[in-house]
Each structure stands twice: as structure tokens, then as C-alpha cells.
Amino acid sequence: MLQNVRGTYDILDDEYAKFTYVNDLFSHFMKLYGYKMIKTPVIEDTAVFKKDNDTSDMVTKEMFTFSINGKDSLTLRPEGTAGVIRSYIQHKMYAQEAPVKLAYIEEMFRYERPQKGRQRQFNQLGIEVLGEKSAMIDAEVIALGYTFLRTLGINDIEVHINTLGNNVSRARYIEALKDYFRPHSDELCADCKMRLEKNPLRILDCKVDHELEVIQKAPTIKEYLDEEASAYFNDVLKYLDALEIPYTIDEHMVRGLDYYTDTVFEVISTNKEAGSQSTIFGGGRYDNLVKEMGGPEMSGIGFAIGEERLIMAIEQAQAFPDLAIVPDVYIIDLSDSDPYTLKVAEMLRRNGFSVMVNYYKRSLKSQFKSVDRYKAKYTIIIGEDEIKEDKVNIKDNMTKVQEVVKSEDLVSYLDQKLGGNEDE
Ligand code: HAM
Secondary structure, three states, X not given: OOOOOOOOOOOOHHHHHHHHHHHXXXXXXXXXXXXXXXXXXXXXXXXXXXXXXXXXXXXXXXXXXXXXXXXXXXXXXXXXXXXXXXXXXXXXXXXXOOOEEEEEEEEEEOOOXXXXXXXXXXXXXXXXXXXXXXXXXXXXXXXXXXHHHHHOXXXXXXXXXXXXXXXXXXXXXXXXXXXXXXXXXXXXXXXXXXXXXXXXXXXXXXXXXXXXXXXXXXXXXXXXXXXXXXXHHHHHHHHHHHOOOOEEEOXXXXXXXXXXEEEEEEEEEOOHHHOOOOEXXXXXXXXXXXXXXXXXXXXXXXXXXXXXXXXXXHHHOOOOOOOOOOOOEEEEEOOXXXXXXXXXXXXXXXXXXXXXXXXXXXXXXXXXXXXXXXXXXXXXXXXXXXXXXXXXXXEEOOOOOEEEEEHHHHHHHHHHHOHHHOOO
């Protein structure tokens, strides 16, 4: 039997309803905070994601890269930021009034070892704010993600935050890390030995070595921040305090991608069931990326929420509402498939009522079973008499009251009964 590819999965039925619920709230939040939705292609030139000297696992080990005609190197999008920046530059969005606020709901592809909360194809809800650097924006971006999670009923979360400083501070810190790690290079894994000269920040993020004492005692950036970088970070924290967003400063957090500068953050689930894949979302500021990708010198900041992990966290908090879709009406057709049934169904749908129809000859008993299974609010019964007299037999499934209504009065009848369908 043909099967889905390892690390991918089908989103079915009830599960799909959870994605729709989350996506709808995300779209609502995007309106509240003034973001415009963007959709970029799933495939990009590999150069969109891969820069010279990249050291992140995502770029060096996890990309689905392929060539179609032996010439072009193409890659399935492993993350959203780089594609959005490519589009921002290509469409000269930097000429618009800053900041340009963009949001996306998209599939990402990473060749990782599949496990709970870690797939090879997964979905992200992401945002990027481009063209302006302000500590207010950093705080607002974190507040948006935090409030979104709280609104979904996820309360067991912690915001972890750090700064990677401006370019000057970070260069000093990187030299200090090299000096610190060189005498300990024997203790490090093979990857970290290579990272030492290329990008020692990555050593702090190593999945293999992270428990080594030499890493835990490594210098933090705090001592290397210049006045500007330190004031910027303190401003971000000041705004978070004002917004009453609790956070923990994690002085060794560098995040898994190479493009970050200044503020970086992650939101972690503290629910015991979350397991090792507990980071629900992460992001940070990137001062150099737009320029590196061929655009003008423009700062940006954003985050991406792992939607599968988000859904797991809502499940763990038991915070999903009842998402079952209940039709307003189920039509039982006792005629010989007369067009009248379809006509009544279409008339109701055109007036905003959700309608299920029986399409083929079945016993009354089996059609009533379908009404129960779909939990329809009303049952309409159409037989030869109803067709002749242009009426229907309608039953309120809650009160069990049954009435005969002329088809021309049916919409106003249901409007009245269902409160004008205000909840639709
Ligand atoms: P990231 O930390 O690589 O950042 O991914 C963000 C989130 O995507 C993670 O916190 C996690 O929830 C989810 N995620 C990552 N990999 C997987 C996977 N294999 N399976 C399931 N979920 C996963 C970024 O992607 C950046 N583009 C975020 C960003 C936007 N930074 C600035 N702007």
C-alpha cells in the first residue's frame, strides 16, 4: 500500500478543525496588530537560505535541496524568514512606510529525525516586522506571541530572552568565546570543534554538548555589550515589564539560526507532557539579513510558532472548544430523488443555513440515524405530498416539535428559530 513519506502526516477531519481554529485566531490577531498576510513559494533558489559560512544545523544538514536539470539548486523552504526577505527586497517593499509588518501560515521542510513534535514537514505561523528598529517593536512582537498563546488557553509557558548584541559587541564576544573554548577543544564534539573558529556561538546551542561543564561555564555576552547594545536590551525588558509579560533572561540562548542580532527569545511549554520538543515558538531581531540578501541596510524582527507543537500544547491544556461542525438542517428525502429536495437545500444554503442532504434511496430509519450522527439541529422531511403542495415537514430535534411550513416561508421560519443565524 502507498504510504505517506516518513516525517510527514495527513491532517484529517478533527485534526484539520484544530488547525482551522488556530489559523482563524491567528488571522484575527494579525488584524489587531496591523499585519498583512504574505504567501511565498515553497521552493526557492538554495541561495535564499544558504549564505557563505553558514553554520546552523538547519542550513548545513537539514535542507531538502535538489537539482532539476543539473544546473539550478533548489530548496524546499526550511523556514519562513528568508523567503519573506527575498520577496521584501524583490518587490521593493522597503520603499513603503516602515515598518512593513508581514505574516504567514506555511509548511516548512527540514530533514530531521522524526519524533513527537518534530516532523520533516510541519507548519509555522510566523511574523516579520521590517524596516525599523525599535525596542518597542521587539516588546510588541513578544507580547503578540505571548498573548496569542494565552488566548488559546496555554498558561504553562515561559518566555526566555537574551541579547546577541549589536555587531560590535557580538564580534568582541565571539573572540572571547574562541579564546575560552580553544584550550577545551578536546572536550567538544566533532561539530563543535569545527564551529570553534567559524562561529563559536553555535557551540552554546549544541544538542550533543549542551550539558558539558565547559559550555555551562562559558562567558556570557553581558560583559561584552557596549552601551548602545546594553541600553537597547534594557529598553526591551522595560517594555515587557510595562506590559506585565513575565520573562527569564537566558544568558546562553543563541537560537538555532545564524542571522540573529540583538534580541532573541523563545517561548517554552512547562507542561510535563511537552517532553523534549517544548519550544512552541522562537524568534529574534536580524540587523544584517536584508543587506546580506542584497537589499538595503534594514533591520527586522520576527518569530515563528510551530503549529503542531502549539496544537499539542492546547491539547495538553485541554483548552480546545468543541469544534464539531453541526449542520442546521438534515433533509430526509422520501421521494424518488425528486429535484425538489435539492432546490430546498440550495435555497437554504443561499440564505446562510448549513444543510446536509440524503442523496440516494434509503429507509426512513437509516436516514434518521444520519440525522443523529450529524447532530443536525432540524430535520426536514420531504415526501410526495410535500412536493405536490410545495411545503416541508420540519422537526426541531431538540424540542421534537414537528410542523408543516410552506417552502416560501421556510427561510423566515428558520431565521426566527435559529436567531437569524447570528452565530454563523
Ligand atoms: P525556528 O526556531 O527554527 O525559527 O523555528 C520556529 C519554531 O518552529 C520552533 O520553535 C518549533 O516550534 C517549530 N519547529 C521547528 N522545527 C520543527 C520541526 N522539525 N517539527 C515541528 N516543529 C518545528 C525559525 O524558523 C525562524 N524563521 C523564526 C523567526 C522568524 N525568526 C525571525 N523571524
